[in-house]
Amino acid sequence: MLGFVLSFAVIAVADGNRCLKDVDIGPCDAIVPRYYFNQDTGSCTSFNYGGCGGNDNNFETFEKCNTLCGEGVCDQPADMGPCEAAMPRFYYSQETGTCERFIYGGCQGNGNNFETSDDCLKRCGGGKSKKYKLFC
Template sequence: MLYSVDLFVLFLTSFYILFINQINLSTAFSDKSICGLAKDRGNSECGAISEKRFYFDLITKRCQPFLYQGCGGNGNKFNSLTDCRALCSDYEPTVESSHEGGGHGMALPVPKCEGNVRAAVDSEARVIKCPSDQCPDNYECSESKCCPANKKIVCNVEYDTGRYAFQGSHTPRFFYKKEVNNCLLFTYYGALGNANNFETYNDCIKYCKE
């Protein structure tokens, strides 16, 4: 009798997992917006086995394989490469008019501090407005924006390529490298990053070179 109960529980669990996966798959094929979701490996809390799935990568604009943990996750997971391509191959993200609600829909211009240095932004790429918002450590409020308290905050930090933004192409920028006492070129992806990010070589060298 106990054996029969165990089989019944196993059957119900398997049916539930299959049902949830079918719902996710149905949602995926009815709403292209899931192609813009970040890769989510899910978790293993429901006891399902890990398996290969595919997700649409916004940066490469291609369907990529990943190891799905079996439970949870989001709609950007497909059973096959063909399924992923069928829905997402021509996907173009909707550009948001602002950063309200999060995300990096577009690369909004960041206000400049003295020396053409970028003001501080939060984790959602929104400009931190002071004094209503507190400035990060080593930054101080200047004309309603948070600016670096001294040059070391800018020039001694390693450059950061930032994150991909839907609007605006990847752009060449310059960062100061203290080991060579010079400014070098890097590619900026359009959102976030840090203050060691200058639009021109002259701005960089004028601000940082000792």
């Protein structure tokens, strides 16, 4: 049981920065259609995943990628999620135009969830939210 809890915590911690990572197809040779958030274009882009390894900027559907990383992420409210962990995180506040601390429960929530204030500022900017044009 402890192993499950520890592995769940590692996955949950990785979730906050997944949109900031470069695409990583992994070391295997399969061809699995996936999507990643491309910071250069500000959109979710298709790629062929190798089937193993890689990182968590890897989504099965465009919709999942767009929900967590696409346009409007910085407009979403802080969302603790339904779980009960107490993980300090940062979210971009439209009200104040800055990145503010909140407590993340460890699961679900939304894409406006960053491990560090710097990561939050990289994605959402200071003083105004970065707006990205999405391409289908």
